[in-house]
Amino acid sequence: YTNWFRSRMETSFRQIREAMALEAKASVEEIPSYAVKTPLQQAVQILKRHRDMMFADDPEHKPISVIITTLAGLSYIGERSVAEALAGILQRMDSYIKYDAQGSVFIPNPTDPQENFADRWRGAPEKRANFYNWLRKAREDFATIATQHHPQRIVEAASQSFGERQARAAGALANRSISLAGLYGGAISLFSAAHKQTAPWPTNRTGTASISEVTWTGKGFSRPLRLHSNGQPLMKGAALKFEAATNIPPPYEVYWQVVNTGNEATAAGQLRGGFDKGTVERGSITHREATGYSGAHTIECFIVKDRHLAARSGVFVVNVR
Incomplete structure (x- = not known):
């Protein structure tokens, strides 16, 4: 046990x-x-x-x-x-x-x-x-x-x-x-943000997924730095790279859900909350974003196989000042 x-x-x-x-x-x-x-x-x-x-x-x-x-x-x-x-x-x-x-x-x-x-x-x-x-x-x-x-x-x-x-x-x-x-x-x-959409696929959990590593690169930084969920706020304009891992056997589809909050994202019409289809290149699941709006934001990875949700990573929180 x-x-x-x-x-x-x-x-x-x-x-x-x-x-x-x-x-x-x-x-x-x-x-x-x-x-x-x-x-x-x-x-x-x-x-x-x-x-x-x-x-x-x-x-x-x-x-x-x-x-x-x-x-x-x-x-x-x-x-x-x-x-x-x-x-x-x-x-x-x-x-x-x-x-x-x-x-x-x-x-x-x-x-x-x-x-x-x-x-x-x-x-x-x-x-x-x-x-x-x-x-x-x-x-x-x-x-x-x-x-x-x-x-x-x-x-x-x-x-x-x-x-x-x-x-x-x-x-x-x-x-x-x-x-x-x-x-x-x-x-x-x-x-529980109102603009966060519910996963549209029927669930058939057959494995696991995780956001295994997140790195960020800002102005004046020569190399990427590792980022932890809900950590210290980042500056605007930083480049983010998310890497995910799963034990679901291929082939499968990957989707990413980004949920933004805050007045700046609201004013820009960029609260998002939907699902963006990702790609798998040479067995690697990666996704890139940028810190554009102040506030707390989340991202989650979804693995879809045979039109069913087979695994999801859980959310990763990014804070932007």
């Missing part, structure tokens, strides 16, 4: 470890595995903390950790930040709960499909109800936190869900302009 969970975050683990090594001017092997915390790991920790606070007076009936961890692992599609991971996991996790012909709930162990993590729900329907009550409350609470902008309001909202210590930590981040509203609420508004 541990190996399965690690496989769900293999790409992000590798990318974060490489970034840490680059920053420390060390080899990748010198960065210990325990020092790397992926968005999936952190999201699971946050969700479990939220559950513990909600069931502080009734710990015996709280949703068990293995169910939350399994559904989160299944829901994670490689998001590059904790905010994106939380938003995606909370949106998708209940879609992985199965029902048999008799209407019984089934959450299979990914490494032993005959084991049902929800087997206790059959004889104790309150456990099932408690899970859905928790999921609904988690969605509501994160949405509430996302609407707060003043540091004290963030503390007050977060303290109801995570406890005073964690709330104060959130407030401290807010005072440094890294508030939960920015980390989570920004993701919500960006990923």
